Amino acid sequence: MKRWRRVKRMASMHDAPTMALVVRQDLALTTGKIAAQCAHAAVDVVRAARRSRLLERWRAGGARKIVLGVDDLAAMTALHASVPKGCYAALVTDAGRTEIPAGTVTVLGIMGPRRAMDTLLRHLEAL
Template structure:
């Protein structure tokens, strides 16, 4: 079981902003997971991998692919209080779900 968080590399987030957006995405996707997936993921150490996304469009396409496979997702739009314009899509989490299921969608993305 794992979760992959795709963070946009094209919007120029600082390190702290990036960390916050990844955390928001992770929690949102977790909240959409089944109770069984939540339990298995927690028991397995809550594995997370952060990868780079190149655009808002890419995050939307990945989310659609994940949803088509029945995987939980969490897409984050920034509130715009600090570095980014309100509504900027910053991150997408996929999972927790089986490694193979998540990898089918995210395996080609570079690590952050």
């Protein structure tokens, strides 16, 4: 039996944690590249949150994910610095094999309580 299935139901799905995948818009990445980089970010955030109650609640609550855009690296860095305590975050750095140079930061993945995430990300637009 998987451990996350033993989590008690939350009062509402609106209380479930959220994973946000924040993509740099200045890089003009192709759709496929965005998908691959978001997948890396999602895996990295789940790894960072492993064995946490938050991850169990996220899985039990439907594993809500949103994809948002941010203007550039400076905005992404500022967002990463402002991730609140109790959330998990991971920056994805590209290997440089296809569209962009090695070492380019492409996506920020964040997982946290929905209310904290809504407050943190309310200024960003969905892709």
